[in-house]
Amino acid sequence: MADNRYDAIVVGARCAGSPTAMLLARRGHKVLVVDRATFPSDTVSTHLLHPPGVASLRRWGLLERLEATGCPPIDTYAFDFGPFTISGAPGTDDAPVAYGPRRTVLDKLLVDAAAEAGAEVREGFTVSEVVVEDGRVSAVRGHGRQGRTVTEHARVVVGADGRHSSVARAVGPERYHERPQLLCGYYTYWSGLPMEGRFETWVRPDRGFAAWPTHDDLTLVIGGWPYAELEANRDDVEGNYLAMLEMAPAFAERVRAATREERFVGTAVPNYFRKPYGPGWALVGDAGYNKDFITAQGMHDAFRDAELCATALDEAFSGARSFDAAMADYQLTRDRRVLPMYELTCELATLEPPPPELRQLLGAVHGNQEAMDAFARVMAGVTSPAEFFSEQNVGRILASA
Numbered sequence: 143m144a145d146n147r148y149d150a151i152v153v154g155a156r157c158a159g160s161p162t163a164m165l166l167a168r169r170g171h172k173v174l175v176v177d178r179a180t181f182p183s184d185t186v187s188t189h190l191l192h193p194p195g196v197a198s199l200r201r202w203g204l205l206e207r208l209e210a211t212g213c214p215p216i217d218t219y220a221f222d223f224g225p226f227t228i229s230g231a232p233g234t235d236d237a238p239v240a241y242g243p244r245r246t247v248l249d250k251l252l253v254d255a256a257a258e259a260g261a262e263v264r265e266g267f268t269v270s271e272v273v274v275e276d277g278r279v280s281a282v283r284g285h286g287r288q289g290r291t292v293t294e295h296a297r298v299v300v301g302a303d304g305r306h307s308s309v310a311r312a313v314g315p316e317r318y319h320e321r322p323q324l325l326c327g328y329y330t331y332w333s334g335l336p337m338e339g340r341f342e343t344w345v346r347p348d349r350g351f352a353a354w355p356t357h358d359d360l361t362l363v364i365g366g367w368p369y370a371e372l373e374a375n376r377d378d379v380e381g382n383y384l385a386m387l388e389m390a391p392a393f394a395e396r397v398r399a400a401t402r403e404e405r406f407v408g409t410a411v412p413n414y415f416r417k418p419y420g421p422g423w424a425l426v427g428d429a430g431y432n433k434d435f436i437t438a439q440g441m442h443d444a445f446r447d448a449e450l451c452a453t454a455l456d457e458a459f460s461g462a463r464s465f466d467a468a469m470a471d472y473q474l475t476r477d478r479r480v481l482p483m484y485e486l487t488c489e490l491a492t493l494e495p496p497p498p499e500l501r502q503l504l505g506a507v508h509g510n511q512e513a514m515d516a517f518a519r520v521m522a523g524v525t526s527p528a529e530f531f532s533e534q535n536v537g538r539i540l541a542s543a
C-alpha cells in the first residue's frame with residue numbers, strides 16, 4: 143500500500159463527496175475527488191437544507207458563503223393536514239433556520255471548499271472502472287472529456303457517486319431494510335409566489351406537496367402521488383400536478399397568480415441501506431443509504447456521512463484504529479441515527495392517511511406551540527422521531543391538550 147498515489151479517491155463531488163474530500167484534506171491526507179459533471183451543475187433533486195445541514199456548513203466555515211449568495215432563510219415549517227395546520231420553528235440555537243439553495247450554487251460552493259482545503263479536484267472526469275485486486279479495491283480507471291484513460295491508485299476509494307454508484311456496483315455490498323419506490327414526485331420553479339420565510343406542505347389523500355423559497359426570488363413547488371399511479375399520470379404531469387394543488391384551494395389560487403419559470407422534473411427513488419465499507423472502499427451519501435425525498439433528509443444525511451466517514455478514515459490512515467473498527471463505528475452510528483427517520487419517511491411516502499392514534503396526536507399537537515415546534519424539529523431531522531413519538535412524550539402532549 144506504500145506506493146499508492148492518494149490516500150483517498152472520492153468518486154462524486156456533490157453533498158457527500160466534496161465534504162468528505164474537504165475534511166480529509168483538512169486533516170492532511172492526499173485526496174483526489176472526481177466527478178463527471180463540471181460545476182456549477184444542477185441535478186435531479188429539490189434542495190431543502192434543514193437546520194442540521196446548515197449547522198454542518200457553519201462548523202465547516204462555509205455558512206457565510208451560502209448566506210452571501212442571497213439565499214432566503216426559512217424560519218417556519220407549516221404542515222397543513224386539511225382540518226388543521228401545525229406550524230412551528232424547525233431550528234436550534236446553533237442553526238435557527240433552514241435554506242433552500244439551488245444545487246448549482248450549493249454544490250459549486252462545496253467543490254470549491256474541497257479544492258481550497260487541498261484536495262485535487264477533477265471535474266468532467268468519469269470513472270469507468272473500479273479496480274479490484276485480490277478482493278481489495280485498489281484504484282479507479284477513468285477518463286476526462288478528452289477521452290484518454292488513466293488509472294489512479296489509492297488506499298481507499300470512496301463512492302460518493304449517488305444511487306447508481308459504480309463503486310457499490312463493483313463491490314456488491316450487503317443491502318438491508320430495503321423498500322421499493324413508494325411515490326413519484328415532480329417539481330418546478332415559480333416566480334411571483336412569495337413564501338415569507340416559510341416552508342409549507344400539504345398532506346392530502348394520496349397526494350402530498352410542498353413549497354419553499356430559493357435563489358432568484360423563485361419558489362420551488364414539489365408534489366407527488368403513489369408510485370402505483372406513475373404510469374397512469376405520466377402523460378399529463380402538468381395537469382395532474384395542478385389538479386393536486388387544487389386540493390389546497392388557497393394555495394392553488396396563489397400558484398395561479400404566479401408564473402412557472404422552468405420545466406417539470408420528476409423521479410421516484412428506492413429505499414435501502416448498503417454496508418458502507420469493505421477492503422479498500424467506503425460509501426457515503428446516497429451511494430450507501432437512500433430514502434424517499436418526502437422528508438428531504440438526503441443532503442444533511444450526506445453531510446453527516448462525510449463527517450463520520452472522514453473521521454473514521456483519518457483514524458485508519460493515522461494508525462489510531464484499524465480500518466475495520468473505525469468503519470464499523472461509522473456504519474453503526476449512521477444506522478442508529480437515521481433508522482427512525484427512515485421508517486417514518488417510508489411510512490409518509492405511502493401517502494396513506496395517518497392512522498387514528500397519529501391523527502389524535504397531531505390534533506393534540508395543533509395549537510400547542512411548544513409541541514408544534516418540536517414536531518417541526520422532528521421533520522427537520524433535528525430531533526429523532528423515536529424521541530418525539532416515545533410513549534412518555536406522546537402522553538405528555540395528549541395530557542396537555
Ligand SMILES: Cc1cc2nc3c(=O)[nH]c(=O)nc-3n(C[C@H](O)[C@H](O)[C@H](O)COP(=O)(O)OP(=O)(O)OC[C@H]3O[C@@H](n4cnc5c(N)ncnc54)[C@H](O)[C@@H]3O)c2cc1C
Nearest residue numbers: 154157158178187188189190269303304427428435440441
Ligand atoms: C426528486 C428529489 C428531491 C429531493 N429533495 C431533497 C431535498 O429537498 N432536501 C434534501 O436534503 N435532499 C433531497 N433529495 C436527496 C438528495 O438529492 C440526495 O440525498 C443528495 O443529493 C445525495 O448526495 P450525494 O452526493 O450522495 O449524491 P449525488 O447528489 O447523486 O451526487 C453523485 C455525484 O456522483 C457523480 N458520479 C456518479 N457516477 C460517477 C462516475 N462513474 N464517475 C464520475 N462521477 C460520477 C455524479 O455526476 C454526481 O455529481 C432529493 C432527491 C430527489 C431525487
